[in-house]
Amino acid sequence: MSQPLTSTPYTGGVPAPVPTGPVRLHINGETRTLQLAPWTSLLDALREYAHLTGTKKGCDHGQCGACTVLVNGLRINSCLTLAVMHEDDDITTIEGLGTPENLSPLQQAFVDHDAFQCGYCTPGQICSAQGLLNEGRAHSEAEIKELMSGNLCRCGAYVGILDAVKEVVDKESSDVGA
C-alpha cells in the first residue's frame, strides 16, 4: 500500500510576517522597551529579548506552570499571553523577588525544605506561591496543595514545596495576627 500525503495546496507565496514594534514593559521595577513581533509571547519576550531567563518554558501551552510570573501582582502563565498585551504593565519575575545573596522568605524556605531537585520548575513554583500570598489565599495544607497543582514538578519535589509554602504562609498570618 502506498498513498501520497500532500501538504495544504500551495496558493502562491507565503505571507510575509508582521513587522515588529516597540513594547514598553516595567519588569522588576525597571522600564524596558523591547522591539517585538506581535506574536511574541510574554515568556519569549522575557527570556529571549529581555534576557531574563529565570522564567522557564516547560510546554509553551499553559499546561505546566513553569513560566508563571506576576503581572500587576497576579499569577499568570506567561506563555499564554502576548507581550504586546502588557504595554505598561508591572511584571515581576523570579529575578525580581530576590537574589542569591538576598533571597526572599519564600526562596529561602524553598532552599531550607529542599523544595526542588533540578530547579527547572522552581521559579514558576515560587512565583505561584508568591501570587497566593499576595492574594491572601491558601491557608490550609489542602488549599496549598490544590492551588499549587497548576505547577508541575517532574522531579517530584512536591512535599518540600508544600512545607516551604506552608512555612511562609503560617509565618505571614502570624505576623498579621501579632
Add this chain to the structure above:
Amino acid sequence: MSQTNHIGKGPNRVDGPLKVSGTAHYSGEFNVPNLAYGYVVSSPIAKGKIVAIHADEVRALPGVLEVFSHDNVPHLAWFDKSYKDQIAPGGSPFRPLHEPDITFNQQPVALVVADTFELARYAAALLRIDYEQEAHETNLETKRAEGFVPGKGKTGFQPPPPPRGNPDKAWVNATHQMEAEYAHGAQHHNPMELFTTTVEWRGDGQITAYDKTQGVFNVKNYLMGVFGLGKDDVRVVNQFMGGGFGSGLRPQYSVFMGVLAALELKRSVRVTLTRQQMFSIGHRPNTLQVVKMGTNPDGTLAALQHHALHETSQFEDYTENIVNWSGMLYQCDNVKLGYELAKLDIYSPQDMRAPGAASGNVGLEVAMDEMAYAAGLDPLEFRLRNYADRDQNVDKPFSSKKLRECYQQGAAKFGWEKRTQEPRSMRANGKLVGMGMGGGVWDATQNKSAAKALISADGHLTVRSGTGENGTGTYTIMTQIAAETLGLPLEAVTFELGDTDQPEAPIQGGSWTAASVGTAVKNACDALGEKILKLAQKQDDSPLKGAKFDEVEFVNGQLRLRLDHDQAVVLRDVLQASGETQLEADSSATPNMAKQQGYSMHSHNVAFAEVEVDEDLGTIKVTRVVSAVAAGRILNQKTARSQVLGSVIWGLGMALMEETIMDHKFGRYVNHNFAEYHIPVNADIPHIDAIFVHEDDDIVNPLGVKGIGEVGMLGVTAAIANAVFHATGKRVRDLPIMLDKLL
C-alpha cells in the same frame, strides 16, 4: 569536635540559591551575541518517504536563513560507528536529516533557521512537505509471535541467566500455583526542561555547545564523530540540567541540529524542541510480561518463571534488564527467565528511571502478591520465607544486604500489622481501604571517573569533574566529600562540573555518580592532601616531621597527627608560608575489581502503600507510602530524602497515571503534551515517609555508597497495585490503573 565532618549530614544544596533565584543557567539560557534560532519540523507519518520539500517558499522570507533537510545536508560521517554514542544499543543509530525515508512518526525531517524564534516557528509552520505513505505497524500485540532474542545489546545489558533447576516440572508439581500476564504502555521521561542546545560559534570552525545532556563527554565524542571535528573544535557544557531521568543519556537530535546549523551558517544557533517533540526522543517501552510461580507446602517458592517482551525500533535493538532481578530477589532453585524484543515502526526506546527494573518489578512484585494470596499467606510473611541470602543468578554472596531490616522498619512505620488479609475487609471515610507492598533491587555500580583538586593560597579549594547535575544533588555531595577530605567548611569549597574541559566523568545515570565521581573527588583531594603534608614538613620545626600520610588527618582547617591532636598546623598558614599561589592534584578512580569479584553488589528497597478507593466512582487516592531503602552510606540526608520522595512519586505516576497512547491507525502518540500525559501534581501526593536503613559496605567503593536515584522507585508501583487489589478484590494487571478498570 569537628565542624568539618559533612558526609551523612543534611546541609542545604550549595546550588540552591542559584536555582531559587533564576540565576542557574540551563542550556537554553546562554544568550550569546548574534544568535539565530532553529525550529524542527516533524514527520506526520510513521512510515514512508519524503517526496518533496518546498523549502524555497520559506527560504524567501526575509530573516529566514536556511532550511536544512536531507536535500541539502552536507556530507557527514558515513559509517554507523561514528553515530554510535557510549550507550547506543545494537543496530544503526538514527541519523537526522540523512535520507528521505521515514521510519517513525514525529521523525525530524527539517530544521528551519531564522533570525528570531518567532520567525523560525512561523516559517516551519508554512513549510510544505509531500510524503508517500506506507503501511506501518505500531502495535506490540500483533508482534507477540515475532519476538526475538537480542544480541549483545548496549553497555550494561545482561542477557538473562540460563534456567536453573527444573522450572517447568517444579511449577506443575507445586502445591499452589499462579500464572498471569502484566502489561504497561509506553511512558515518556518528560523532564520539565525542553531539550535545548545553544551552539556558540567561536569562529574558525570551533564551537561550544551548551547542551541538555546527562553526559557532556558522550555528546562531544558523538559530535566529533559525526561532524569530523577535532578535539579542540568542540566543547560541550551542561552545568544545570532541568531533569533527565535517562532522556539525556544519549545525544538527542536537538544537538545534532544546532551544531549542523552553526557549522553551516558560521553563526551561533539555538534549537529547542517543543513539548510535543519531547515524545520523539525515546521512552520506556511498551512491555508485556508473563509470570508463573508455584509454592511448596511451607510457603517457599518451588518455581519462578518470568518472561518479558518489549518493543524496539526497526533500526536499533534497545535492551534493558527486565527479568534478571527476578532470579535474585528471592530464594528459588527452579527459575526460568526469558527476554525478547519486537520491532515496530517507532523511535528507539531509551533508558528511563530504573530502566528494566521498574518494568520487571511490577510483574514480579504483583505476581508475588498473587502467589501469597494463592498460598494463603500474608504478602510480607511470604517474602520473608523466601528471603535470598545469596545472589543465585551468579552464585555469590551480597557485599551487603539489609532488605530484612527494610521490611521490619518499613512495616513498623507503616503499621502493616493492622492490615487484615481479606480483600475488601478494610474501610474508612466511606471508602474501601487497601494496603499493599512491594520491594526491589538495583545494581551498585562504579565507573571510571577523574577529578582535579586545586587549593589557593587563601585556602579555597576548587574541585572539578565533568559530571552532571540534573537535580540529584551532585554539586552538594561532591562539595561535602571534598570539604570533609581536606577538613574545610563547605563555604571554602567550590565544586565545578559539566564541562568537557574538565577531567572526564562517566554519563550521569544508573545511580553510579555518587560512587564513581565521589571516589574520584576523594582521591583527588587525598592526592592534594599528600602534597600539602609535604609542604608542611618542609617548614622548620614542623610538628609533623616524619609523619606518613595515613598518620595525619585534615580537620577544622588544620592538618594534625591522628594520635596527637596538639601536633597540628593551620592549613592556610602552610600554604601561605610555602609561597606557592596554588597547589593542584589530579586523580581518578576505578572499581577495585580484586576486592569485588567475589560479591554481588546491590541496593534494595521496600515500599508500603495505602489507598482509598471510592467504589461508586472508581477513583483511587494514595493516602500513605512508606519507603525503606538500604543503599549503603547516605551522603546527604536532605537531598537523599528528596530523591526517594521523588522516586515514590514516579512510582505513583506509573501505577495510576502515566501512559503514552499510540493511535495505531496513524502510528502516532496522541497524548503528547502535559495536559494529556498525566504526571502527579501536588494534590495527588500522599504522606510519604522515607527510611534509610543503615548499611556498611566497604566492598562497593571506599565511600560505601550505592546510589539511590533508581532503587527508591522500585516496589512503589507494585505496592499501589497490590493495595488496589486489597481494597477492591479486583486485580488490575495492565498499568496505569485508571478508574474505568475498576468500574
